[in-house]
Amino acid sequence: MKKITIGEAARQSGVKVPTVRYYESIGLLAAPSRSESNQRSFEPADISRLAFIRHARELGFEIEAIRTLLTLQDDPHQSCASADAIAKARLIEVEQRIRSLMALKAELEIMMDGCGHGRVDQCRVIEVLADHGQCTHPHH
Template sequence: MSKKVSIGDASRSCGVKVPTIRYYEQIGLLSALPRTEGNRRTFDAGDLRRLAFIRHARELGFEIDAIRTLLTLQDDPHQPCSSADAIARARLAEVEQRIDSLNALKTELGVMIESCSRGQVADCRVIEVLADHRQCTHPHH
């Protein structure tokens, strides 16, 4: 018999808020959790692992749908893992693009702050740069 814990304990041990856990159950990301006589949800070790998996995947920016796919893959370990690989690769591409555009933004903000350090809004580059796309130092989009 594995130990069963409450939703509060699950929340604390996985770092997922209580309402979020209930939400995950509601949308079927966690299968319906068994209840006590008093109608309280109980979590065994497997549920906790699944919850930790979800949390980690969310932190890495995977969408709920992608996580759903990853979870079904996890449930059937004899499948080829090309789907998981593809999902991770797609995510990597997204992340790389985001980094590029954030780097461009960083440069722009630096330039803005520099030239904004004196004077008034009338000649404030923050507004100028944002108002006129052509002044971007990098073609990030």
């Protein structure tokens, strides 16, 4: 029985030390046992859980969604439908976000193209921002 310190847990899971404590404080991670000197002592399962959380966060899932995904993981006999729904919702979100960012990109490019690099009073960047009517791209 090796005792895993919070630092080690952080290193292995890729989650930062204060973030590990934060996850414990919001109940995403069960409070681990403590050593005689009150230091947290994690188990391998905790590392997996932290890695799960980290990966899900990287994929942009919100903490509450992750909480649901974790309870599903904890009870493997449940239907997979909720996990499916959460992932699908996230996919739709991501697709929407990509579309809107592409529109932004187009608008920014138009802005930049029009900039003669002279003085502000000839600057399309400022001008376009000031008057949305000049914005040729219909992103909204």
